[in-house]
Amino acid sequence: MNVLVVKIAAIGDFLMATPALRALKLNPAVDRVILLAGLSIVPVVEGNPHLDQIYTLDDARIFRGAFLAKLWEVLKISWRLRREKIDLGFNFHRDWRFNIILFLAGCKKRIGFARGRKSRLLTTRVAVEGVKHHIFHYCDLLKTQGIFCLDFKMEFLVGADAVNAAEAKFLREKQISDYVVLVPGGAANVKEEMDSRRWGTENFAALAGLLVASGRQVVLLGSRGDQKISRLIIEAQPQVIDFCGQTSLSEAAVLLKKSRLVVSNDSGLMHLADAVGAKIIAIFGPTHPEEKKPLTAGNIVVWKGEDLECSPCYHDGAFPECRHRSCFKKIFPQEIFELTKTF
Numbered sequence: 108m109n110v111l112v113v114k115i116a117a118i119g120d121f122l123m124a125t126p127a128l129r130a131l132k133l134n135p136a137v138d139r140v141i142l143l144a145g146l147s148i149v150p151v152v153e154g155n156p157h158l159d160q161i162y163t164l165d166d167a168r169i170f171r172g173a174f175l176a177k178l179w180e181v182l183k184i185s186w187r188l189r190r191e192k193i194d195l196g197f198n199f200h201r202d203w204r205f206n207i208i209l210f211l212a213g214c215k216k217r218i219g220f221a222r223g224r225k226s227r228l229l230t231t232r233v234a235v236e237g238v239k240h241h242i243f244h245y246c247d248l249l250k251t252q253g254i255f256c257l258d259f260k261m262e263f264l265v266g267a268d269a270v271n272a273a274e275a276k277f278l279r280e281k282q283i284s285d286y287v288v289l290v291p292g293g294a295a296n297v298k299e300e301m302d303s304r305r306w307g308t309e310n311f312a313a314l315a316g317l318l319v320a321s322g323r324q325v326v327l328l329g330s331r332g333d334q335k336i337s338r339l340i341i342e343a344q345p346q347v348i349d350f351c352g353q354t355s356l357s358e359a360a361v362l363l364k365k366s367r368l369v370v371s372n373d374s375g376l377m378h379l380a381d382a383v384g385a386k387i388i389a390i391f392g393p394t395h396p397e398e399k400k401p402l403t404a405g406n407i408v409v410w411k412g413e414d415l416e417c418s419p420c421y422h423d424g425a426f427p428e429c430r431h432r433s434c435f436k437k438i439f440p441q442e443i444f445e446l447t448k449t450f
Contacts, residue, residue, distance in 0.1 A: 110137050111188065111196040111214060113205045115145040115166050117296030118356070118375035119399070120241065121152060122261045122382050124199050127245040130256040132157035137254075141191055143184065143208065145169070147296065150356040151379075154264050162187060185211035197248050201235065203228075218248050238397045259402055261382040265357050265364075273361035277350060286324035287447065288366045288385075289315060291340060292333030292351070293374025300332075305372050306390045306435055308336050312343040313440035314370065318447065319346045326366070327351050328359055328376060368450040370443060373399055381406070386450050388443060392434040407446055411437035 139159040145166025196214030203225035209217040221232035246256035291311035294304035331352035364383040371377040381401035391410040412434040
């Protein structure tokens with residue numbers, strides 16, 4: 108049986124899909140696992156050991172392009188996928204539009220999340236009800252076909268040579284050891300940037316100052332897009348080491364894995380840290396942590412939205428405009444600093 112999984116974006120979302128991909132590959136009825144991914148997540152996809160074939164499309168066009176550009180991407184990739192003679196297709200997005208690709212690709216069975224009339228192109232629909240982790244949602248799709256996830260650990264593999272190279276380039280060269288990683292940015296993908304999911308530059312700067320004063324080395328990690336945030340932190344705390352925008356994803360994975368602790372927003376790097384076994388303090392705001400928190404035992408999740416009428420405000424991939432950020436105002440740098448002492 109040839110199985111297609113559609114997972115276009117983003118890095119954290121793909122990592123949460125890796126337990127389901129592993130379950131597919133281990134199932135004796137599955138001959139080939141084929142993934143359709145966006146170009147933006149190729150670095151997190153290409154090393155996954157449970158994929159037999161990877162197809163890509165231009166997700167920037169899909170999410171931000173004009174109608175004709177989107178149509179061309181869909182028709183082009185659907186025509187290529189038809190040659191695979193796919194028996195079973197999964198849409199791992201709640202976006203009903205990706206059901207069109209499953210249909211045009213000729214998938215005999217098409218499984219995805221129920222979205223009312225918009226789910227008509229699916230042969231099997233799975234309701235999304237209540238608060239549930241995304242990892243479990245993906246596994247629920249598989250269960251409709253009698254395929255079960257045996258464990259829920261996310262995966263991101265880094266070879267020994269890559270580990271040694273990253274250690275030499277970033278740690279030994281700069282004499283960094285016993286360090287804490289801060290992830291002050293993130294919460295951005297090819298579709299949108301979600302500043303409302305970030306604890307705040309001033310909070311991370313204050314936390315960095317407390318850590319430095321206690322004798323800890325502090326490293327900042329993030330993408331090039333996070334450099335405007337990291338520069339402000341460095342201005343306030345010059346002793347902090349800024350690697351934002353300077354690492355590949357695999358190099359970032361090594362730095363996360365080798366750290367004493369990672370303090371992160373709800374972001375792709377938070378999921379990457381969990382995938383490689385780092386210790387994490389995860390700070391959540393508008394998203395309910397039960398949907399996306401690190402599942403590995405021993406990590407700490409900080410969320411103060413329980414008593415707020417407006418929280419959680421994240422729903423179906425959308426965040427409303429928010430000026431007061433009440434869910435983050437109740438989380439203080441000193442509180443997080445005290446938690447770091449337990450690691």
